[in-house]
Amino acid sequence: MELPEAFKEKMKNLMGEAYESLLDSYDQPESKGIRTNTLKLESEELANKLPFKTQGVNWCREGFYIDHTVRPGKNPHYYAGLYYVQEPTAMAAVEVLDPKPGDWVLDLCAAPGGKSTQIGARLQGTGVLVANELVNTRAGILSTNIERMGLTNAIVTNEFPERLVDSFYQSFDKILVDAPCSGEGMFRKDPGALADWSLERVDRCMGKQEKILESAHRLLKPGGVLVYSTCTFSPEENEQMIEAFIEKYPYTLETIELPGITDHGRVDWTRKQQQEIAKTLRIMPMTVRGEGHFIAKLIKSTVVTDTIEIKPGYAKSRLKKATRIELQDYNDFAKNNLAAEFYKAFEDRLYLLGEHLYAIPEGVVLERIANLKLLRTGLHLGTFKKNRFEPGYALAMALKLSQAKNVCDLTDEELAYQYLKGEALNLEATKGWVLVGYEGYSLGFGKASEGLIKNHYPKGLRIRKK
Numbered sequence: 001m002e003l004p005e006a007f008k009e010k011m012k013n014l015m016g017e018a019y020e021s022l023l024d025s026y027d028q029p030e031s032k033g034i035r036t037n038t039l040k041l042e043s044e045e046l047a048n049k050l051p052f053k054t055q056g057v058n059w060c061r062e063g064f065y066i067d068h069t070v071r072p073g074k075n076p077h078y079y080a081g082l083y084y085v086q087e088p089t090a091m092a093a094v095e096v097l098d099p100k101p102g103d104w105v106l107d108l109c110a111a112p113g114g115k116s117t118q119i120g121a122r123l124q125g126t127g128v129l130v131a132n133e134l135v136n137t138r139a140g141i142l143s144t145n146i147e148r149m150g151l152t153n154a155i156v157t158n159e160f161p162e163r164l165v166d167s168f169y170q171s172f173d174k175i176l177v178d179a180p181c182s183g184e185g186m187f188r189k190d191p192g193a194l195a196d197w198s199l200e201r202v203d204r205c206m207g208k209q210e211k212i213l214e215s216a217h218r219l220l221k222p223g224g225v226l227v228y229s230t231c232t233f234s235p236e237e238n239e240q241m242i243e244a245f246i247e248k249y250p251y252t253l254e255t256i257e258l259p260g261i262t263d264h265g266r267v268d269w270t271r272k273q274q275q276e277i278a279k280t281l282r283i284m285p286m287t288v289r290g291e292g293h294f295i296a297k298l299i300k301s302t303v304v305t306d307t308i309e310i311k312p313g314y315a316k317s318r319l320k321k322a323t324r325i326e327l328q329d330y331n332d333f334a335k336n337n338l339a340a341e342f343y344k345a346f347e348d349r350l351y352l353l354g355e356h357l358y359a360i361p362e363g364v365v366l367e368r369i370a371n372l373k374l375l376r377t378g379l380h381l382g383t384f385k386k387n388r389f390e391p392g393y394a395l396a397m398a399l400k401l402s403q404a405k406n407v408c409d410l411t412d413e414e415l416a417y418q419y420l421k422g423e424a425l426n427l428e429a430t431k432g433w434v435l436v437g438y439e440g441y442s443l444g445f446g447k448a449s450e451g452l453i454k455n456h457y458p459k460g461l462r463i464r465k466k
Contacts, residue, residue, distance in 0.1 A: 001026045001187065006199055011233065014269065018286065025285040029068045030189045033088035033290075035114070036062040037081055038121045039150050040400075040441060046082055049439070051075065058260030060091040062121070065289065076416040079463075080441040081148045081397055086114040087189060089283045089290030093178060093229040094118040096256055096281070096297050101126045103173040104363075108161055108216055111138035113145030115178055120151040128361045129154040130172075132164060143375045144461070147394040150442075153361040155369070156376040161215035167369045170304075174225045175216050179209045181230040181237050185292025188285070202234050209241055217249050223302040226251070229295045233284075235269035238294040239277045243270045250301035255279040263287055265294070317366035319351040319358065319377060329389040330357055330381065337391075337433050339403040346379070357381045357389075393458045396435060396444045404435035408446065408453060411439060419443060422462040425453040 003026070012019045034054070036043040043062050047054050052070045057063030065088055072078060072085050094115050099105050099122040107116045110131035120129050131146060131154055133139035139158040146154050157164065182202045183193030213228065220226055228245075230237055242265075246253065253276045256264075265280030267273055283293040322330075327350060334343040346359035351366070360366065360378040369377075382392040401407050408429050410416045416438040419425060425436070429448035436446045436453065446453040 001194070003187065003194070004197055007184065007197060010199075014233075014235070021286040022284070026188055028188070028285075031088050031290045032066050032068050032070065032072075033057060033086055033091070034064050034066055034072050034083040035060065035086045035091055035118060036064075036083055037117070037149050038062055039124070040080075040082055046077075049077060049082070057088045057091060059258040060088070060095055062118075063088055063091045076413060076420065076438045076443070077441070079148070079420055080438055080443055081150050082441060084114055084117050084145070084149065086118075087291055089288060089293050090114055090231075091118065092258055092261065092281070092283060092293060093176060093227055093295050094122070095258060096229075096295050097174055097176050097225065097227040099123055099127075099174055103127045104171055105129050106164075106168070106172045106175045106216075106219055107131045108164075108175060108177050108212060108219075109133065109179060110156075111135065111142040113142045113149075115176060116142065116154070117145060117149040117151065119176070120146065120149065120154055123153060125152050127153065128364060130157060130164075130168065131155070132157045132159055132161065134158070134160060139375055146376065147380070147397055150397045152359070152379040152398050154376065155361065155364065155374065155378065157369075158373040158375055161212050161219075163372065165215055165218045167372055168219050170219070170221050172220055172224060175220050175227070177212055177216050177226065177228045179205075179212055179228065179230050179237070181205050181209070181232040182234055183231055184233045185231040185283075185285070189291050202232075202236055205232075205234075206236055206241065209237060210244075213241075213245050217300070220300050222300055222304045224300050226298040226300060227295065228298065229293060231291065231293050233292055233294075235266065238282075238296075239265050239267075239270045239280065242280060242296045242298075243272060243274050243277055246274075246276065246298070250304055251298040252301075253277070253279040254297045254299055256281040256295060256297050261288055265296070314367040315370035317370040319353050319360070319366050322350045322352045322357065326352060326384075327357075329384060329387070333382075333389045333391065333433070337405050337435075338399070339405070342399065342403040346381075349378070350381075351377075353377070355384045357384065390456075391433060391445050393444055393461070396442050399435060399442050401435060401437045401440060401442060406430045406432060406434050406448070407437060408434050408448075409437045409440060410443075413438075416443065417463070419446070419455060419457060420463045422455050422457055422459065424455050426451065427453055429453055
């Protein structure tokens, strides 16, 4: 691999004798991994289902290494949301954040969704996850991944971090800032990061990171947990960024210990030699099977005096509470097609956005978020058409097959691919809406009539070939 000369000179000066080991790591193949979606099954069950070999990741009980030649996105279980394809060391930040059921959690730089879906699985459908992404196209991918994994309590926003402050001032128990960075730790995995790197890019990223952390501070509750992570080796974006942050804001660093990771933040790479920085974590590709990362865990003081006046505002939400008359077609669908314990869990939280029906997360005040660009506000149940209700993809992925009354559970892989390509299935099923699954897990909806199941898998998600 041809590395930039300025990068090599910088790392040689920083690392001394360990520099050659870093260079050698670039000649090794990238590490690939998947993470079990525990909203749907346990890791042991997943390992037994997969047609390829797996090996556990030390620091993440849901994580597996897979061979770098495997294409895990070409398996029907992937489309059923049983796992997320994720680089193994990228799983570490959420392990450090340690979200618990009932927490309000913000993933501030969330696309493409690996860490958001990892957080969502830990929340187990309770509390609230706000997943934010500034870049429009990436926010769309984030939203789709959240739906595929079956999350029901997520809000997806497409905003600058500072725009969230008025809506969510001191609202979150835990915040993850997986900051945009110069990407030095991803050179082996991402040729784009290598092509884009420069010393000037490091400086630009530092400016963005400072602003994002400032917003995160105002969004976090007193006593809350802030985890800052990057995928760069750069001390300016890592140790020095955290050193400057704890000088400015009332936080203490908590020591991070993860199984299988031994490298910690380098005090000698800071400006003021603060010993606290040794509590942070460095993940180096010479000592760990994976790519490069930096992680810091910060605890906010319970006594906080904010120097900037925050004026939370209220606006009229485009989402409106659905009336009994408006819900008639949905209620008919739910009673005829879904288990009562599923749809009754949302019946007091049903809101309309135009013709779309959502079950919003419990505790969310819609007027407080009305001025934000929202891609998803909880679980999208479906769409009202003329004289009928059409269930959505997100609903299908949130359902277990046992929670639907009319099910077509495919066991033939070729039939599963046929469905995922958008083709009709020549199979007998009770007339009406059918939840189509593969080996016990949902894929999407179809509509059965006269020996044919018409395909309702979203057109934008259909695969072209096996």
